[in-house]
Amino acid sequence: MLLFFLVTCLRPLAWDADRMLAAAAKQGPRALAGAKALQAVMHGAADLDDAGKLDALNQFFNRRILSREDIDVWGQVDYWASPMEMMEKGAGDCEDYAIAKYFSLVALGMPVQKLRLVYVRAQIGGAGGTVQAHMVLAYYSAPNAEPLILDSLISEVRPASRRPDLSPVFSFNSEGLWQGVGSQAAGDPSARLSRWREVLVKARAEGFQ
Known part of the structure; x- marks a missing residue:
């Protein structure tokens, strides 16, 4: 037990705990x-496989944060909150969930190449429902693998084939921007997406790497 405690305490962190607090x-x-709750979840998930990490962070944010539109939370039509900004409000929209999950998983040591934030057209309410812009986080176990989808709308992490209600428009991470979910990079996301550039700065100031 003592050895386990020492190894756990000495394990290098991929986030700056003091800066985050x-x-x-x-x-x-x-x-x-x-x-504090997020750090406890990340410590607990540190030794899990990728599927365990995905589920732990997806559940954490989906359960803790209320889904609200930016105009109601921030008084703006479109605002990309950092993880700590969202925590203080206790609410966020689809982009805020995806952003917080992305930075938390990268902080756990998950390679950026496995994660993409994906803008989609979401069919809400079934075939007779409405189509609206939405963002999810996608995980790729390999470059050409079917992605797993982390969504604020449902608690279960599902493969893309089980999300026929989502039609990808473009995707991005810290290293690239793609049309749809294709493999050919279409540009620099920090140059094309000013809000992404701003939230990168904010998240890094909060201790996320």
Whole structure:
């Protein structure tokens, strides 16, 4: 037991725990409580396989954060919140969920190449429902593998083939931007997406690597 404790304590972290807590404290008490809970989940998930990590972080944010539109949370039509900003509000929209899950999984050591934030057209309410813009996080076990989808709309991580309600438009991560979910990069996301560039800066200031 003592050896396990020492190994756990000495395991190098892929996030700056002190910086995260300090940044959360500046946001407010709800963010600080959320940061402590998130760090506990990340410590617990550190030794899990990729599927375990995906499920742990997907469940954490889906259960803790209320789904709300930016206009209701921020008084703006479109605002990309950092993880700690979202924690303090206790609410966020689809982009905020995807962003928080992305940075948390990368902090757990998951390669950026396996993750993409994906803009999709989502069929809401079945075939007779409405189509709306939506964002999810996709995980690729290999470059040409079928992605797994982490979504704020449902709690289960599902393969893309089980999400016929989603039609990809474009995807991106810290290293590239793609049309749809294809393998051919179409540009630099930080140059094409100003909000992504801004949230990268904010997240790194919060201790995410």
